[in-house]
Amino acid sequence: MIAYIRGNLTYIQDEAITVDVHGVGYEIVCANPFVFQASLTKEIQIYTYHHVREDAQVLYGFKNEDEKYLFTKLISVSGIGPKGALAILGGVDITGFVEAIEREDDKFLTSFPGVGKKTARQIILDLKGKLTTMVSISSAEDTKHTDAGEEPDNLKEAQEALKTLGYTEREIKSIIPQLRKEATGNTDEVIRRALALLMSTK
Template sequence: MIAYIKGTLSTIQEDAVIVDVQGVGYEIVCANPFLFQSELNNEITINTYHYVREDTQVLYGFKNEDEKYLFTKLISVSGIGPKGALAVLGSVDVTGFVEAIEREDDKFLTSFPGVGKKTARQIILDLKGKLTSMVSVSGEQEIVDTSNPKTSDSISEAQEALKSLGYTEREIKAVVPQLQSENNSNTDEIIRKALALLMKN
């Protein structure tokens, strides 16, 4: 297996980066290649997963080991392939995703492209309890009860409002875990909090 690639970041494409290693260009498919924009033409080390099947070989790249580990776990779930796993990684931080699995939040999981209710339940069944070591906060603190329907509805309303303001789905999903941790059912307050978080990002 190819665990990482170290070389000069020569090109950033829509879905991949190319790293030059002593004259050989390695194409590495990433969830969001533009995260590496600041490293263009510099030496870089990218964690990689070498995906091999009878009809294809692809190098997938990640910003850190946590992303890579989550990717390997996701593709082990029935119904999720590499593209689906990358879509998840490109839309949420690792901590937020792990917390969603631990609290069995299938509504949150089905918000990702290609993840239906059946697949969301399979993710929870296969991965619950197996990823908690990736989350820095511990035990009871990390699992927030968002079963309150008022809170869920308010967050959904806030997401729609943010979309109407021109924010992308990816930007909105990045702040949803923090909004859920507030456990606030006031839509206006959730929107104000979300806007403050989006301004920081």
């Protein structure tokens, strides 16, 4: 499996980008290739999913791990293939999409290209409860926090430190609700608590 590709972005097409890695050009199919426009001729890292079937091999690309993770979950749903999953990702707000699944909002899900009522119900059946680690599903505490403004500095600094230590965005997001309740100390204390939470989920 090719987890990601790092190289110079040399070309952008309507459905794909080309990334040059030491003289080899990788064509990578994306939901929104032109989101990478600002990186043209520059080095980028793009997360990839290597899809293999009898008649073709295709690399699909994503801006971040959350997009890739959602893609892999979508193609596991009966009736959704890679092209259908990309069409959903092309207009998706991940938080809103996951929340719609959790509240079984099939009307919202059918607003995406290629998703009828039957497919929307299948998405809910297959994915409800399986994507919540990607986002902080709204609760009274989360709403209160959002209304109050940005994350406290100690929590923001702790998140950056965790990324430096190699934790993924999905892993960090899974513990944010608990950290919000407990982030009363300095940054070092928040980091220690975050590491304890992350270790407990392994």
